[in-house]
Amino acid sequence: MDTDAHVLVAGAGGIGCPATWALAASGVRRVTVLDPDVVERSNLPRQVWFREADLGRSKARLAAARMDAHVFAGGVHARLDDRSAASLLEDVDVIVDATDGAQVKDWINQLAVRRGVPLVHAAGLRSEARLMRVAASGRPCLACLFGRLEEETGSCADLGVWNGVVGTVGFLAAHRALSGRDGTGYAVLDFETGRALDLAAGAAADCPVCGTPAEVEPYPADAACAVPTAGGGATLPEASAQLDLREEQCPLNLLRARRRLSEMPAGEVLAIALGAEGAATVPDGVRALGHRVLAEEPRGEGLDLLVASAGARDDSSLSGEDLQRFARQVVLPEVGEAGQRRLGAARVRLLGSGHAWRSARTYLRAAGVGYVAAEGEADLVAWAGGTEPLADVRADVALVEDGDGVRATSESSDALLGAHDAPPAVALAWGTLLADLVQRRIVLGDAAPTRTFAIDGDGDVR
Numbered sequence: 143m144d145t146d147a148h149v150l151v152a153g154a155g156g157i158g159c160p161a162t163w164a165l166a167a168s169g170v171r172r173v174t175v176l177d178p179d180v181v182e183r184s185n186l187p188r189q190v191w192f193r194e195a196d197l198g199r200s201k202a203r204l205a206a207a208r209m210d211a212h213v214f215a216g217g218v219h220a221r222l223d224d225r226s227a228a229s230l231l232e233d234v235d236v237i238v239d240a241t242d243g244a245q246v247k248d249w250i251n252q253l254a255v256r257r258g259v260p261l262v263h264a265a266g267l268r269s270e271a272r273l274m275r276v277a278a279s280g281r282p283c284l285a286c287l288f289g290r291l292e293e294e295t296g297s298c299a300d301l302g303v304w305n306g307v308v309g310t311v312g313f314l315a316a317h318r319a320l321s322g323r324d325g326t327g328y329a330v331l332d333f334e335t336g337r338a339l340d341l342a343a344g345a346a347a348d349c350p351v352c353g354t355p356a357e358v359e360p361y362p363a364d365a366a367c368a369v370p371t372a373g374g375g376a377t378l379p380e381a382s383a384q385l386d387l388r389e390e391q392c393p394l395n396l397l398r399a400r401r402r403l404s405e406m407p408a409g410e411v412l413a414i415a416l417g418a419e420g421a422a423t424v425p426d427g428v429r430a431l432g433h434r435v436l437a438e439e440p441r442g443e444g445l446d447l448l449v450a451s452a453g454a455r456d457d458s459s460l461s462g463e464d465l466q467r468f469a470r471q472v473v474l475p476e477v478g479e480a481g482q483r484r485l486g487a488a489r490v491r492l493l494g495s496g497h498a499w500r501s502a503r504t505y506l507r508a509a510g511v512g513y514v515a516a517e518g519e520a521d522l523v524a525w526a527g528g529t530e531p532l533a534d535v536r537a538d539v540a541l542v543e544d545g546d547g548v549r550a551t552s553e554s555s556d557a558l559l560g561a562h563d564a565p566p567a568v569a570l571a572w573g574t575l576l577a578d579l580v581q582r583r584i585v586l587g588d589a590a591p592t593r594t595f596a597i598d599g600d601g602d603v604r
């Protein structure tokens with residue numbers, strides 16, 4: 143554990159917040175956190191440094207200010223790009239890539255490889271997280287595995303994420319930054335099935351980044367949203383209602399379209415006017431819920447859409463403010479407004495102390511769980527929904543579900559390892575994994591995963 147390292151965290155969002163939290167908890171003394179954005183309401187369920195009162199303020203400066211007082215943390219309200227890289231990387235020992243967007247991650251990979259700075263790559267989307275440490279030698283690098291990455295143009299629904307997914311990978315990214323262990327492979331954590339893969343990562347001889355000496359390419363211009371797709375042409379039924387979403391942003395445009403369609407009787411037709419953002423994402427997003435897109439008529443950068451409702455698909459029960467706040471959770475097809483309402487109604491009692499307890503409580507609260515009470519210095523115990531135990535787990539061991547419910551087990555059966563023996567970043571990741579498990583139990587009931595991957599004391603997943 144190298145606490146003298148100077149760690150640069152690129153991005154103070156869903157991954158950067160837990161990463162900087164873990165760095166501070168680990169006793170790292172020098173951290174630079176970079177982010178060009180300000181706090182928005184829809185950030186609050188994942189970006190756990192920030193509160194309602196922080197809306198509109200610089201994420202980087204807030205994150206730096208909230209780290210432990212013993213950390214010499216600098217918050218830079220800028221992104222890592224051509225102009226900022228030279229000065230920012232001067233004495234940096236390791237970079238944590240906590241940005242989102244494939245193109246930016248690709249660029250940071252080549253920047254780290256060309257400059258010989260170790261890089262921890264971390265990503266999280268929907269129910270999946272990915273993690274890789276690239277050595278100072280630059281080999282193997284991200285491009286060895288995936289080639290050059292381009293901006294993905296997925297559905298708006300792809301913007302959804304469970305907060306425990308980004309939380310867990312953020313804590314683990316900090317651990318990998320400090321562990322100094324290279325060659326740990328490319329980890330894929332699937333929270334939906336509870337499985338983790340650690341893929342062997344080999345250096346590609348013809349890798350376009352680490353296989354050839356070259357200059358760092360210019361920072362990519364901000365990727366625009368996807369191009370609208372044309373369609374339609376048949377004889378169309380009349381719309382019985384109109385919805386103008388030209389000014390609405392992603393993913394709220396999709397959420398508002400979904401809500402309106404689910405309020406209409408099955409078969410009725412809604413005409414939706416979309417701007418460029420919505421044009422790229424809303425058609426697939428409403429199809430995912432079973433509504434039928436009858437026509438897509440491009441209009442400049444935007445799109446006019448005719449959609450036949452499949453009838454009620456979700457309860458429209460959240461206030462406008464909650465819809466905005468929890469947009470990235472509600473947009474997940476398996477959560478929706480009904481799932482978010484279940485989270486709000488749930489009562490979770492969390493017993494314990496220490497890092498795992500703190501992160502579990504933080505992520506449950508941030509996700510909108512209605513009531514999180516803490517009590518005692520005992521093992522971590524969590525349950526929801528009245529008197530039925532939901533999960534009874536110890537904070538310091540892997541979380542596994544068996545016939546009796548969610549239990550904690552370790553390699554040596556039920557033996558306690560002692561939460562305080564684990565590195566703080568690992569204990570923080572355990573708590574977040576518990577929070578994810580509890581949330582899935584609340585939202586999905588019996589459809590929740592029946593097992594979860596384990597994170598061992600070295601922070602490795604299996």
Ligand SMILES: [Zn+2]
Nearest residue numbers: 283286349352
């Ligand atoms: Zn490579």
